[in-house]
Amino acid sequence: xxxxxxxxxxxxxxxxxxxxxxxxxxxxxxxxxxxxxxxxxxxxxxxxxxxxxxxxxxxxxxxxxxxxxxxxxxxxxxxxxxxxxxxxxxxxxxxxxxxxxxxxxxxxxxxxxxxxxxxxxxxxxxxxxxxxxxxxxxxxxxxxxxxxxxxxxxxxxxxxxxxxxxxxxxxxxxxxxxxxxxxxxxxxxxxxxxxxxxxxxxxxxxxxxxxxxxxxxxxxxxxxxxxxxxxxxxxxxxxxxxxxxxxxxxxxxxxxxxxxxxxxxxxxxxxxxxxxxxxx
Numbered sequence: 001x002x003x004x005x006x007x008x009x010x011x012x013x014x015x016x017x018x019x020x021x022x023x024x025x026x027x028x029x030x031x032x033x034x035x036x037x038x039x040x041x042x043x044x045x046x047x048x049x050x051x052x053x054x055x056x057x058x059x060x061x062x063x064x065x066x067x068x069x070x071x072x073x074x075x076x077x078x079x080x081x082x083x084x085x086x087x088x089x090x091x092x093x094x095x096x097x098x099x100x101x102x103x104x105x106x107x108x109x110x111x112x113x114x115x116x117x118x119x120x121x122x123x124x125x126x127x128x129x130x131x132x133x134x135x136x137x138x139x140x141x142x143x144x145x146x147x148x149x150x151x152x153x154x155x156x157x158x159x160x161x162x163x164x165x166x167x168x169x170x171x172x173x174x175x176x177x178x179x180x181x182x183x184x185x186x187x188x189x190x191x192x193x194x195x196x197x198x199x200x201x202x203x204x205x206x207x208x209x210x211x212x213x214x215x216x217x218x219x220x221x222x223x224x225x226x227x228x229x230x231x232x233x234x235x236x237x238x239x240x241x242x243x244x245x246x247x248x249x250x251x252x253x254x255x256x257x258x259x260x261x262x263x264x265x266x267x268x269x270x271x272x273x274x275x276x277x278x279x280x
Contacts, residue, residue: 085112088107089102097112097115100141100144101144107157109160110163110164111163117174117184118175120167120171121171125185126247127181127240134172134176141164142165142169147161147165178236178243179262182255182259183259191252209264209268212231216271221279222279226276228272235265243258243262
């Protein structure tokens with residue numbers, strides 16, 4: 001009985017404190033779910049809080065246990081879905097997400113934290129995205145968000161335009177090349193390819209890389225270097241098809257291994273360009 005009372009007080013405390021944590025800055029929360037579907041408070045009055053506690057006590061023990069085991073992260077996810085963003089200048093609702101400008105007062109808005117690059121660049125969340133559409137979107141956003149357009153505006157607007165412009169640049173560069181795009185897609189799934197680690201590559205593949213690098217170092221003419229560069233482009237094209245298929249099937253580990261190979265071949269491709277520039 002003591003444990004039950006302690007747990008009830010914990011849930012009640014969360015119900016009273018959670019709305020205050022979520023109501024900050026531009027965000028306003030209309031309703032806050034407090035513990036789970038079995039432990040909910042939709043009002044800050046004492047009467048409603050008391051009623052919620054009484055309802056909670058009446059639940060069976062297995063429901064109490066289920067509420068107790070509910071992770072706090074899922075609570076935050078539910079609550080953020082209730083957040084409505086408003087313009088920092090006129091306080092009118094922002095109808096689009098991400099919102100670069102307020103439709104009411106036309107003032108530039110700050111970047112929205114956590115927005116994916118695919119959403120910023122208005123591209124399909126796919127490895128084989130439309131690069132022409134990506135470039136068109138990039139030019140459109142930079143024309144409207146470039147800091148030069150806000151030199152006569154307030155300091156706050158200048159800062160927001162710089163932040164938005166920098167974010168658009170980063171999103172564009174990340175999604176433009178297949179390698180960085182694929183790595184970013186894995187990052188969104190919580191997976192990373194660590195720098196400078198060859199432990200997952202097999203000996204045969206590492207030997208192949210060593211031979212290609214040696215051949216490039218020993219290349220005496222531009223033709224020899226171009227031949228290696230052409231081979232790299234073909235390998236990268238093959239890997240692009242394989243990575244796209246793996247991601248479409250949800251085979252993240254396979255995609256990760258293929259992206260690691262693409263990383264090595266892309267590095268050699270860059271070395272080929274450096275080699276060719278040395279012949280000029």
